[in-house]
Amino acid sequence: MALPREVYEALEAIVGPDNITEEPATLDSYAYQWMAELVTDVSGGGKFFDRAEAVLMPGSAEDVQNIIKTCNRNNLPYHAFSTGWGPWAASPAKGQILMDLRRMNRIIEIDEQNMFAVVEPYCVAAQLQSEVMKKGLNNHISGAGAGTSVLANACCFQGGGPDVIYFASPQDSILSIEWVTPEGNILTTGSKGSDLGWFCAEGPGPSTQGVIRGALGGAGGWGVVTKIAIRLVHWPGPKQIPVEGTAPAYRTRLSPDYFKAAFLAFPSFQAFADAIYRIYDSEIGYIVHRQFVMWGDELQAAFLNIVTDPTKQLCDLEELLKKPEIQKLTEEMQRSFQMILAGMTPRDLAYQRKVLAEILKTTDGWNIDFVDREDIQQYVLLFMLRLCFKSVNFAATGGFIDSYNSVATPDVWASGEIEAGKKLLKKYAGRIADAGDQAMGPIGGQGGGGCTGWEDFVFYDPADPDSAQAATEVSDEGDVLKAKQGRPPGGMLLGLARATHSDVNVRSKKLSKSPEYRWQRRIKEVLDPGSVGSGNYFWGAEPEKE
Amino acid sequence: MALEDLRAMVSRCSRCSYCKWIPLAHVKSWRFAKGCPSVEYNKFQSYSASGRLCASLSLLDGRSSYFDEGLVDIVFKCMLDGSCDVACKVNRYDLEPVEVMRQLRFKMIDNGCFPFQDLPYIEHLRKEDNMMLEEKADRGKWAEGLEVKDLTQEKAEVAFHAGCRLSFDQDLWEIPRTVVKILKDAGVDFGILGKDENCCGTRVSDMGYRGEFLKYAENNIDAWTNAGVKTVVTACSDGYHGLKRLYPEEFDFKFEVLHITQFIERLIQEGKIKFTREVPMTVTYHDPCHLGRRGEAHVPWKGEQKKIRGQILVYEPRKPRYNGVQGIYDTPRNIIKSIPGIKLVEMERNREYAWCCGAGAGVRERYPEFSAWTAGERIEEANATGAEAIVSACPHCERNFIDAVNERGERMKVYDILDLVREAI
Numbered sequence: 020m021a022l023p024r025e026v027y028e029a030l031e032a033i034v035g036p037d038n039i040t041e042e043p044a045t046l047d048s049y050a051y052q053w054m055a056e057l058v059t060d061v062s063g064g065g066k067f068f069d070r071a072e073a074v075l076m077p078g079s080a081e082d083v084q085n086i087i088k089t090c091n092r093n094n095l096p097y098h099a100f101s102t103g104w105g106p107w108a109a110s111p112a113k114g115q116i117l118m119d120l121r122r123m124n125r126i127i128e129i130d131e132q133n134m135f136a137v138v139e140p141y142c143v144a145a146q147l148q149s150e151v152m153k154k155g156l157n158n159h160i161s162g163a164g165a166g167t168s169v170l171a172n173a174c175c176f177q178g179g180g181p182d183v184i185y186f187a188s189p190q191d192s193i194l195s196i197e198w199v200t201p202e203g204n205i206l207t208t209g210s211k212g213s214d215l216g217w218f219c220a221e222g223p224g225p226s227t228q229g230v231i232r233g234a235l236g237g238a239g240g241w242g243v244v245t246k247i248a249i250r251l252v253h254w255p256g257p258k259q260i261p262v263e264g265t266a267p268a269y270r271t272r273l274s275p276d277y278f279k280a281a282f283l284a285f286p287s288f289q290a291f292a293d294a295i296y297r298i299y300d301s302e303i304g305y306i307v308h309r310q311f312v313m314w315g316d317e318l319q320a321a322f323l324n325i326v327t328d329p330t331k332q333l334c335d336l337e338e339l340l341k342k343p344e345i346q347k348l349t350e351e352m353q354r355s356f357q358m359i360l361a362g363m364t365p366r367d368l369a370y371q372r373k374v375l376a377e378i379l380k381t382t383d384g385w386n387i388d389f390v391d392r393e394d395i396q397q398y399v400l401l402f403m404l405r406l407c408f409k410s411v412n413f414a415a416t417g418g419f420i421d422s423y424n425s426v427a428t429p430d431v432w433a434s435g436e437i438e439a440g441k442k443l444l445k446k447y448a449g450r451i452a453d454a455g456d457q458a459m460g461p462i463g464g465q466g467g468g469g470c471t472g473w474e475d476f477v478f479y480d481p482a483d484p485d486s487a488q489a490a491t492e493v494s495d496e497g498d499v500l501k502a503k504q505g506r507p508p509g510g511m512l513l514g515l516a517r518a519t520h521s522d523v524n525v526r527s528k529k530l531s532k533s534p535e536y537r538w539q540r541r542i543k544e545v546l547d548p549g550s551v552g553s554g555n556y557f558w559g560a561e562p563e564k565e
Numbered sequence: 566m567a568l569e570d571l572r573a574m575v576s577r578c579s580r581c582s583y584c585k586w587i588p589l590a591h592v593k594s595w596r597f598a599k600g601c602p603s604v605e606y607n608k609f610q611s612y613s614a615s616g617r618l619c620a621s622l623s624l625l626d627g628r629s630s631y632f633d634e635g636l637v638d639i640v641f642k643c644m645l646d647g648s649c650d651v652a653c654k655v656n657r658y659d660l661e662p663v664e665v666m667r668q669l670r671f672k673m674i675d676n677g678c679f680p681f682q683d684l685p686y687i688e689h690l691r692k693e694d695n696m697m698l699e700e701k702a703d704r705g706k707w708a709e710g711l712e713v714k715d716l717t718q719e720k721a722e723v724a725f726h727a728g729c730r731l732s733f734d735q736d737l738w739e740i741p742r743t744v745v746k747i748l749k750d751a752g753v754d755f756g757i758l759g760k761d762e763n764c765c766g767t768r769v770s771d772m773g774y775r776g777e778f779l780k781y782a783e784n785n786i787d788a789w790t791n792a793g794v795k796t797v798v799t800a801c802s803d804g805y806h807g808l809k810r811l812y813p814e815e816f817d818f819k820f821e822v823l824h825i826t827q828f829i830e831r832l833i834q835e836g837k838i839k840f841t842r843e844v845p846m847t848v849t850y851h852d853p854c855h856l857g858r859r860g861e862a863h864v865p866w867k868g869e870q871k872k873i874r875g876q877i878l879v880y881e882p883r884k885p886r887y888n889g890v891q892g893i894y895d896t897p898r899n900i901i902k903s904i905p906g907i908k909l910v911e912m913e914r915n916r917e918y919a920w921c922c923g924a925g926a927g928v929r930e931r932y933p934e935f936s937a938w939t940a941g942e943r944i945e946e947a948n949a950t951g952a953e954a955i956v957s958a959c960p961h962c963e964r965n966f967i968d969a970v971n972e973r974g975e976r977m978k979v980y981d982i983l984d985l986v987r988e989a990i
Contacts, residue, residue, distance in 0.1 A: 040609060042635035044620040047628055048611035051619035053579045066576055066622055076608055103610070104581055121608060126595055145592040165589040166582055262590050265890045266655045266917070269590045318874070326656075332886065333658050334879040407589035410581045411656040416876045417577030453875040480876045482573035 022072045022116070026093050030075055030116070033085045038076040038122070046070045049117055052106045054420060054516040056487045061520045064484055068520050071098075071110035071117040078122040080197055080205055080245040086118060087242065088203035090551045098553040099243045101140040101168030106516040107176075111553060118243065126150055127246060133218045134251045135194055140170045140244070145407060149259070157254035159186040162461070164409025170247045174231060179472050181308035181403060184298075184463025185361075186252050190232045191466055194220045194248035198231060201242045201547035209248075217248035230542055240539070240553050241546045255363050260405060263397075265329040267408070270397030276365040279372060280399040282387040283379065284355040288437055291354045292429035294382040298358075299468030301378065303371040305361035306403045307462035311352070313412060313476050315454020316441070320348035320389075326411065327398050333415070351387050356462055359403045415452055418481035420490055420516075421474030423497035424458045425509040428470050432458075440475040440509075443497055450489030452478035475509060568668040572625055575618040575665060577878075584614035584649035584662060587918040597913040597946055600648035602921050602939040611639045614649030614662035621669050631676040640666075640673050641680050642932055644925035644939070645771045646854040647889065651917045654888040659870070659878045661887075663859075670773030679773065682931045687769075690777060694763050696930070697733040705759030707731065707738045711745050714756030720793035723748070723755035726785075726808075728801035729764050730960040736967070737960050743983040744800050744825055751837050755798070758788055765799075767807030767855070771926035782812050789820060800825040800983065802959035803925070805893075806855035813863035824856060826897045826958050826982060833903060840989035843906035848980070849952035850898055850909060851943060851966070852919035853959035858889030889917035897958050897982050904989040910950045912943075920946060922962035929965060940969035944977055954978035956985060 021041065022030075031039050040046070050070045055062040062068060077083045083099070090097045099118035100108035110117055124141035131154045136147055145165035147158050161172035162180040172178035173189035174196070186192070195209035195217040206212070208227045210219040220228045231244065255277045264270045285291040298304055314322040321339040325331040331339075339345050360375065362368025379385055389395055402408050412419050423440035441456040460473035475497070479490035494510035501509055508514055543552070586592065587600040599605045604613035611620055620639060623629045629636065643666065650663040673679065686696040693701045707727065714721050725748065731741045748755045766781035789797060797820050799805050808822040832838040852858075864885035871881050894916045901909050914920045923929065923939025944966065947955040955977055957963055966979040 038608070040635070042611070042639070043629040043633050044623050044636050044639055045609050045611040045616070047623035048609070048613075048616035048619040051578075051580060051622065053581075056576075065626065066619075067626075067628065074609065102582055104579075119608075119610065142595070143586075143598075145586070145589045146595040146598045149592045149594050149598070165592070166586060259593055260590075266588065266651070266888055269588065269655070271590075329890065332879070332883055333873075333877060334881060334883050336877065336879070337873060401590055405590055407592075408656055410579065410583050410653075413577070413579040413581070414656050414658060416878060417579070417659060449875040451875060452877050478876060480577070480872075480878070482576040483876070486876050 022095070026089070026095060027073065029089050030073065030086060033082055033089065034075050034077055038078070039073055041073050046074060049074055049103070049119070050109055052109045053104070053418070054106045054512065055109070056481050057420065057491050057513055058106065058516050058520050064487065066481070068106060068109035069111075069113045071115055074117045074119055076119050076122045080199055083118065083199045083243050083245055084203050084205055087199055087201065087551075090116070091202060091549055094549065094551060096551050096553070101171040102143060102166065104163065104167060107519045109520070111519050120243075123245060128217065129154060129156075130218065131156065135218060135248050136251055137217050137246055137248045138169050139246055140168055142169055143167060144169050144172075145405065148405065151251055152254050152256065152260065153258045155254055156251040157186075158249065158251055159183070159189050159192060160406040161189065164406045166409070169249055170244060173247055173249055174244045177472075179461055179464060181310065181406065181461055182306045183461050183466060184307050184468050185305045187250070187466030189249070192250035193228055193232060194218055194250060196227075196231060196244055196248065197246035198227070199243045199245055201552040202549075211248070240543055242552060253363055255361055260401070262401065268327045268329050268394070268398060269401060270394060271401040271404070272397055273400055277362050277368055278400055279360045279368065280390055280396050280403065281358045281360065281375065282352065282355050282390040283358055283384055284351050284387050285382060285384045286354070288354055289433040290382040290384060292433040294378050294384050295429040295462055295468070295471070297378045297382070298462070301374045302467065303360065303374050304358050306359035307356065308403065309356040309459045309462060309473065310403065311357065312355075313457055313459040314415065315452070315457050316353045317349060317455035319352055320345050323395070327394060348387070348389055353456075355387065357399065357403060359400065412476070416478040416480045416486070418479050418487070418490070419476050420479070420494055420512045421510055422477045422494045423475040423500065423509040424473045425501070425507055425511065426464055426470055426472045432471070439500070440497075443493060443500065444475060444477065447489050447493045450486055451493060454478060474511065566664070566668060568621060568665070568672045569625065571665050571668060572622065574660060575622045577659060578615050578618045580615050580619070582613070582615065583652045583655070586652060587648070587914055588652050588655045591918055593913045597920070600652055600914070600918060600920070602646070602923065602935075602942070603643040606935050606938055607642060612642065614653065614666065617643075617666050617669060618662065621665055631673060631678045637673070637678055637680055640669055641773065642928070642935060644854070644921045644923060644928050646921035646925055647858045648918065648921065650887070651858050651889040654886070658886070667771070671775050674773045680931045683772065683927065686927070686930050687774065687777070690764060690769060694781070695729045695733065696764065696768065697729050699733040702760055704732045704762055705757070707741050708745065708757060708759060711742065713745055716756040716758050716788065716792035716794070717761050719756060721754050721756035722794065723753050723796045723798055724789050724792065724794040725755055725757050726765065726797055726799045726801075726804055727757065727762060728799060728804045728960070730964060731801060732762065734960065734964055737963065737981070739987070740800055740960060740981045740983045743987045744798070747829065747832070747838070747986070748798070751832050756792065761788070763788070765804045765807045767803045767811060768925075768927060770807065770811055778811070779815060782807070782816060786812070786816055786818065794820065796821040796823060798823050798825055798828055800958075800960070800981075802853035802856035802860065803961055806859050809860060810863045813865075824860075824893060824958065826893065826900060829900055829986060830896045833900065838990065840904050842989050844904050844985055844988050845906040846954055847908040847910060847952045848901065848954045848956045848985075849912050849947050849950045850901060850915075851912070851922065851947070851955050851957040851962060852892075852894060852916055853957055853962050854919070854921050854925060856958055857892035857894055857919060858917045860892040861887050861889070862891070892917060900982060901956065901985065904985055907985065910952050912946045912950055914946065922957070922965045924961040924965040929961070936965060937969055937972060940965040941973055944969050944973065944975055947977055948975070952977075954980050956980045956982055958982045
């Protein structure tokens with residue numbers, strides 16, 4: 020159903036005729052999303068979620084404000100997004116409009132002395148990083164990678180990633196923000212709210228960090244954040260990370276006096292967990308992540324050989340797996356994770372290396388020699404420091420979701436959970452990729468460590484209905500298994516995909532029982548009484564139905 | 566290959582948006598991080614490679630119509646410069662964005678849907694064998710007085726294919742004339758087709774008119790065969806891409822194909838060209854899309870996609886991987902660096918992730934404002950290097966840059982690499 024002409028014209032008057040469209044193929048280019056084929060009650064198993072009625076591109080907070088006021092006047096639901104990767108960026112239901120924020124893409128300010136940057140929604144992590152590194156600083160990059168929005172990762176999602184152990188989680192790094200509320204008021208919070216600069220979240224202006232952020236992020240449900248000040252950290256490397264090599268084996272040559280990539284391996288998952296606790300306690304490490312196991316513990320060694328050699332392709336996988344050196348590396352990497360040490364001085368790095376050596380000694384762990392090969396060291400440093408290769412998650416089959424494991428403390432991994440996740444994936448092997456343990460994610464789920472945040476990847480073929488169905492089954496079965504243990508579901512991605520698009524009752528069954536969803540719902544009811552802000556996973560069934 | 570055959574491929578796009586940026590590892594600044602001119606200028610998702618893959622699926626699923634208002638603009642307002650292809654394939658082995666976009670264009674035109682702006686150019690092409698809106702009889706004028714073999718009358722080992730832009734754009738005539746001098750001085754047995762030369766068909770193929778491309782390719786192959794030609798040399802990057810990649814895809818094409826820069830580098834290595842005069846200047850080199858990332862040679866392949874380890878997608882046998890890295894990048898740089906006095910500085914976006922000049926795939930003719938904006942972006946990037954001149958190896962790039970520089974009142978000089986060679990000899 021098309022928008023009433025007077026509403027369309029009112030919106031067009033705000034953004035201009037070049038920045039609004041109802042063209043069907045364009046609307047479908049926004050309805051097409053990763054995982055749509057899994058939310059079959061909306062997509063019918065195809066690649067499209069519901070089509071928005073129109074897509075608009077506001078160019079300023081004032082444009083956003085005027086759009087939201089127009090939506091409130093006309094009871095027209097809106098949904099905003101930044102870089103738009105994932106089902107949560109598509110229109111949550113029929114009869115809504117989308118705000119694509121790509122025109123708001125600037126870095127407003129980099130405050131070198133106070134170590135923060137102010138950005139708009141469509142500034143991506145790679146852009147900000149390239150600029151702040153020139154000033155000896157660095158920014159958090161979410162697990163979704165360098166091509167995603169700094170602002171959205173901080174305000175709208177959990178936004179964690181490999182560097183959180185050092186950089187802190189993005190929600191802990193939010194300073195002042197500029198926020199267009201669900202009723203169309205522009206509120207500038209924190210110190211900026213008193214016109215004292217962007218440096219502080221909590222005042223001397225109004226503090227809304229807990230509201231805007233919530234436990235899971237607002238995802239646009241309570242208005243649109245149009246500027247954010249985000250905390251930065253020290254960067255001891257060059258002003259520009261040098262890149263050499265041939266795709267996909269791009270790599271960087273950084274000074275070994277300041278940087279070291281390590282693959283830490285252990286004889287058991289108990290030792291693996293012990294080492295993680297000791298890393299938390301010793302406060303070493305710049306980036307600590309279980310990264311390459313995303314390809315599966317049985318395939319990660321072979322995959323690493325493929326992506327670091329431009330002459331190789333996936334068709335080389337089977338032959339590589341037969342090679343004794345790959346088999347040895349596969350065995351070594353089974354209980355391993357990746358760590359990037361960055362020293363602020365050579366002495367600092369030497370200290371961290373010494374501490375790490377001690378941790379390995381006390382846990383019977385070791386650094387796998389393979390990572391010390393020059394080209395591998397350089398590839399891993401580039402991969403982890405820039406998180407610039409995250410589309411590789413889709414290289415094997417074209418699609419992935421997560422299934423079993425989720426946020427947990429390291430002792431959970433010593434209790435058989437990794438094996439349990441692997442067993443579940445093996446049960447579906449064939450209909451999904453047969454790769455083994457795929458429990459990947461940050462070793463530090465919060466600043467300083469404290470927990471891990473892992474996902475058991477499931478590689479499925481989105482063009483193959485049976486494979487997509489198997490991905491859904493494995494994720495659902497994982498949730499059931501976790502529920503029996505009294506733990507939250509592990510299949511976060513599929514859960515979010517369903518929750519952002521499915522019927523309200525489906526949402527409430529899937530996700531809204533947790534206390535944080537209830538609290539977020541309460542906030543939503545107060546801030547958005549007309550409920551024109553984006554429908555979202557926390558905005559589920561009525562309370563009495565929960 | 567038809568659009569219908571690519572349904573599974575387009576369903577596997579993750580919509581990660583890597584196609585909009587240069588490979589993220591190479592991002593050096595906020596300003597020059599973008600890779601795709603089309604989505605940068607037109608903004609909506611549908612103007613990205615990913616968006617066009619989605620649009621393809623929308624059409625194949627019958628969700629939208631070939632005749633929907635606005636679809637022509639989405640499909641054709643793009644230079645097919647291939648930046649998206651390079652960025653996508655850094656990590657993907659199973660997607661071919663440019664191939665999908667080409668097939669989408671073919672399909673649109675099969676359905677009678679094309680930009681109305683094409684009409685005068687296509688009609689002129691059919692009548693006068695060029696899209697420069699010039700008379701065929703004038704095609705060989707650039708070579709007047711040069712005493713070059715006429716391949717319609719004589720045989721020669723080497724054909725110099727001047728191409729439409731160099732044949733008709735008088736401002737650029739010194740370029741083909743320099744080629745002739747270099748070939749003559751090197752003692753090469755070569756000739757030209759002069760007024761009987763045809764369009765190579767590359768541009769019209771990129772515009773979506775496959776039938777016209779096939780016709781011209783066939784005519785050219787016949788003409789060179791009849792003249793006993795073994796090697797075709799061109800100074801046009803569009804032409805190089807067509808001859809190196811598109812012709813062998815469609816025909817049994819036995820000719821060696823060289824871009825003039827390759828020929829010159831060979832002569833330098835053999836000591837047949839010596840640069841004796843200084844050219845004191847700081848220059849930056851613009852990689853033409855069709856010589857760089859789209860300048861990879863066709864590699865024959867017949868095989869199928871299959872699955873291993875359950876669902877992992879592989880090609881059997883190994884499929885040639887066109888990810889831009891085998892394009893011609895070092896050759897022109899080596900020539901420039903061998904000229905005394907010249908200092909070569911790089912733009913942030915270079916080699917396989919260079920920003921396009923804006924002229925390709927008929928965009929200059931169809932969408933002149935977009936084309937000029939794209940060229941202007943590149944000029945700004947060149948300015949940021951401190952260079953006095955931007956040098957390229959494609960007349961289409963040069964014409965677009967010259968116009969952009971003039972329109973913007975810039976001081977940047979625009980040269981073909983042959984201009985520098987001529988100065989230095």
